[in-house]
Amino acid sequence: MAELELDARQVRNFRLQAHHLDAFYGRDDALAAVGACGMQNSPPGAWEAALFNRVPACGAADRDRMLLEERTLLQAWSFRGAPMVFPTADGAAFLSALAAEGDEPWIYTRGIGLALDFLGVGFDELLALLEQVMPRLDGRAVVGKAALDQTLAAWMEPLLPARKRSLWNEPSMYGSPDKQTVGGAAVSFLLRPCSFKGLVVFGAREGTSPAFSSFRTWLGRPLEPDPEAARKLVRKFLHCYGPTAPGGLAAWLGCSGAQARRLWRAASDEMEPVRFLGKKAYVLSADRERLMASEPPQRELLLLAAHDPYLDQRDRAVLQPDKALQRRIWRTVANPGAIVRRGKVAGTWTAKKKGAGLEVRADWWDNAVGEQQVRALAEQYAAFRGLELAGFERG
Structure with a gap:
């Protein structure tokens, strides 16, 4: 079989789907959305914003039910030593x-x-x-x-x-x-x-x-051993961030190159090579057809919080090829949120609570992004926070 060559548009469309950001998902999809690759909860509340962007109907009561009552979700230190929320059933893969x-x-x-x-x-x-x-x-x-x-x-x-x-x-x-x-x-x-x-x-x-x-x-029980834990972890990574390579896995996990290569081998029989961004990379063989036929997302514009899993892609040129703009998106400290249009980062935004309201400041460089669209998303985000949009400024 000839080595498949993929372009950035195909990959963005596929990754949006893998991250449950291509459409609005329902409450029944919440566990799958969280479990795609886990959700970082640093700073506190980051995972809640990530879930809101995927399953907006999943409110505070639903989150508390899954995390604190049913405990089908679990929070523990995981990748990069950060607090992560993930399905309890996937505990071995995430721990x-x-x-x-x-x-x-x-x-x-x-x-x-x-x-x-x-x-x-x-x-x-x-x-x-x-x-x-x-x-x-x-x-x-x-x-x-x-x-x-x-x-x-x-x-x-x-x-x-x-x-x-x-x-x-x-x-x-x-x-x-x-x-x-x-x-x-x-x-x-x-x-x-x-x-x-x-x-x-x-x-x-x-x-x-x-x-x-x-x-x-x-x-009420210990963490159960799972001989397939490494395979499941790498499978999740490849599905959400492929095409990729062992170096990307090491960066995502915050682990050594030696550990990443060992983990990678656990799922190597499920992968195949492709050409992407001029280099050899790997995808899950099961994802090949969907990558080739990936469709544009139903949701054109997203307002993602700073630590959304979708923004954790290590090949940042896929999200924004301009290196000067990359430095505005991924900072050394205090990353802003990202305005994402059709999978590509088109701008940044920040929010500040003021009394019972939320003030949002946004800036974008894609002329196809409309101010009313961004403002509407800011209003939805404020409502998710239980606040009114008290101010909206472009600058």
Whole structure:
């Protein structure tokens, strides 16, 4: 079979469909929409905005039902060490598939080196001690991330050699030394591996603070092993972000190249090569026909929040080929939201709450985008937030 060559338009159309952004979906599609590739919840509320853009009929009561009552959705630290919301049934793909093997470094733990050097202990030794105390989370909830770090650090302290305990309780070298100890900082990094092992999850928020408990307490069972977890994870990535390559997987997960290549091999028999953007890339063989016949989306214009999964594409030229414009979309800090027209980023927007209203400032460079269209989407977004659109400005 000849190697398929794909253009950016085909790929954008396909990815919109894969991300459930090509049309309006109903409440029955909510789990599939969240589970396509998971939804980041940092900053808090990011996943809710992402779901709103896919299933606008799914309101706060529906989200709470799935996440807090039925618990068919779960929040835990996952890709890149970020809080992610995903279907509980896919827990192994979003958690245990991320566990490091052999000499692979664990995701989101590179920064722990300062604490390890100060303490004079090894990573594996400290992780083993934390795993010993994690069962004490069973049957309880700890409110606040700082409180979780310090609670676990206090539980670990008696297990440390006596000569290390004073160092463990020294002020953190990572910032906020008045609130965090070296031990608390080390725990903060080690919580990601614990999450991947199914030892800690997010529970219900209490006020503005998240609460944390054990996987077993929250769901009534441990995280079940799944030998197909790596295959399922890579399949999700390829379906939502293909055509792509192992380097794209590494960037998406925040893992090492070695781990990405190992995971990639788990699903290699489901892939085939194509030509895209002048390079060899891979797609799921099951997606080949739909990629070739991908149709324009029913929804022409989208107002996506900054951390929407669709904007997490690593080949950014697909979304916006102009590098100067790319720098306006993806910033070092505080990314704006994106105005997306037919899959391509056509502008940016920001919103600021003011009293009971929301002020939106938008700017776009595609002349096919109409101001009334953008304003209407801003009004819908404000309503989703439970606010009135108090101001709309282009600039």
